[in-house]
Amino acid sequence: MGNLDFSVVFARWDMIVQGMYLTLKLTTISTVFGFTVGTFCAIGKRGPTKWLRKLCGGYVEAIRNTPLLVQIFLVYFGLSSLGLSLNAVTVAAVALTINVGAYSAEIMRAGFDSIERGQIEAAETLGLSRRQVYWHVILKQAMERVYPALTSQFVLLMLASSICSQISAEELTAVANFIQSDTYRPLETYVVTGVIYICLSLFLRALFWLLGLALFKRRRKLEVFI
Incomplete structure (x- = not known):
């Protein structure tokens, strides 16, 4: 433990902040x-x-049964084969959107199915x-019921964005890879990176909790989010 030197990592804090920003942006x-x-x-x-x-x-089935990394490569090389030259960040955003869209679809479908048929029939009777x-009638109630599952999926999305480093999108993990190769301090680099990911996860969960309080007034007193 006496050989650990975190100063060389924190000396590149500006790069880490830029990586954090891109991770949150994606x-x-x-x-x-x-x-x-x-x-x-x-x-x-x-x-x-x-x-x-x-x-x-x-x-939904195609996305849920293939690895995210394969999906990213398919989007990256697929768009290139069609003559579309997009930067790595745009490709990463497209691939992550396609991925989380499939999982969100199943979560929202479960929410829709939970709505009582009587409410729908009453709305149809009203014309x-x-x-x-x-x-x-359906959308807000469904969102309220599956909100914890949705927010957990979005936090997992943030963590999964680390895979985008494979196509040179300079998010947090890509920056960490560069720092450890430049400083030869992999342990210190990834310890700092891991702590940052934990902080980002807690930040997002708190943000989604506040958003839930704002969106769903009926549940404010229950405090059952996340």
Whole structure:
């Protein structure tokens, strides 16, 4: 333990901060767009259109049964083969969005299925369209019921973003890899990186907890988030 020297790691703190920023940026973009994709996919899986149900179901199964790293490589090399030259950060955001979208779809589908049929029938009796039923009756209640599962998935997404270092997206793990190769201090580097990931996870969980309090007034007194 006496040979440990963390000073060489903290001397590159500006690089670490930039890596943290990119990690949070990727997480935010992927969370927003992934949740949107997942919600529409969940609606599609429960819809009356057969081909759309199969398309959404195939997408969910394909993503859930392949490794994230393979998905990133498929997006990275697939877009290149189509002549689309995108930077690593954009490719990483697209791949993470596709990944978390599939998992969000299954979580939201479970939330939709938990809504009592009587509420939906009552809304239809009032003359609400299918879109209005989802917007005014189903969506918020479903989100409230699966909110802890959603937030856990988004925190896992932040941790999984470390794989994006494989395509040279300079997020936190990529920065750590560079620092340890430059300083020859792998233990110190990854100890600091691990602590930072723990702090980021706790920060996101606290942020989602506050967001839950703002969105779901009925549950404020229960304090059952996360």
